[in-house]
Amino acid sequence: MTPLIMVTGNDHKFSEASAIGRQLGLEIEQARIRLVEIQTADTAEIVDxxxxxxxxxxxxxxxxxxxxxxxxxxxxxxxxxxRTFLKTLGDDKVCELFGAPGRNKATGKTTIGYCDGRRVHQMDGELHGVIADRPTGALTGWGQFGWSRLFIPDGYEKTLSELGIAEKNRFSMRRAAMSKLADLLKAPK
Structure with a gap:
């Protein structure tokens, strides 16, 4: 199978996607192309x-x-x-505002857009959980990536950062979306 190209400048995203891809039988290479990311809450529009x-x-x-x-x-x-929300408020403020019962339910969502030249196929993966009452986990490297220090998945008592990358990759929203991408690519043409 020809390697699949993931366009991202984010090494953390590529590392996760590549590890998950190997488990799903996909070989993934990174293309570091700076893309304009429109500012909208509409994820499907951003990905398209x-x-x-x-x-x-x-x-x-x-x-x-x-x-x-x-x-x-x-x-x-x-x-x-x-990204803008977290950069503006910071981890502590997000937990202060949304980490209390009654305000803490959240969903992590990954949307993948695969473009084959004819159309953009979109696949979503979701992970339900809550915002922690305080950020926990690593302050450097993967553990500080995105909202990993703030999000506790349903069924767990630790944030994604505390669980670690290998555990997260077993069940994450990225894993669910990558599984759908693998199914699309492996489907008979």
Whole structure:
């Protein structure tokens, strides 16, 4: 099978996707192309634009992804604006505002966009849980990536950061979306 190209400048995302891909029988290579990421809460719109842009620049099938956090108490916000939300508020403030019972339910969602030149196929994976009352886990490397220090998946008592990458990759929203991508690619044409 020809290696699948993931367009991302984020080494953490690539590392996770690559490890999960190997488990699913996919060989993934990284293309570091800086893509314009539109600012909207609409994840599907973000992924569609990024996938079309990446395909236009490389001229071959690619995939992109966007992972975000949806906080139930905030009507699903920040969604596609998660990076800006976290950068603006910081981990401590997010936990202060949304880490209490009644305000802490959240869903992590990964949307993958695979562009084959004819269309963009989108696949979603979700992980339900809660916002922790305080950030926990590593302050460097993968453990501080995104909202890993803030999110406790249902059925666990630790944040994703505390669980570690290998455990997270067994059940994460990225895993669910990558499984759907593998099914699409392996389906008879």
């Amino acid at each position: 634009k990024k996938a079309k842009d990446a395909f236009a620049r490389l001229g071959r099938p690619i995939f992109v992804e966007h992972t975000c956090l949806h906080i139930e108490f905030a009507n699903g916000f920040p969604a596609g604006l998660t």
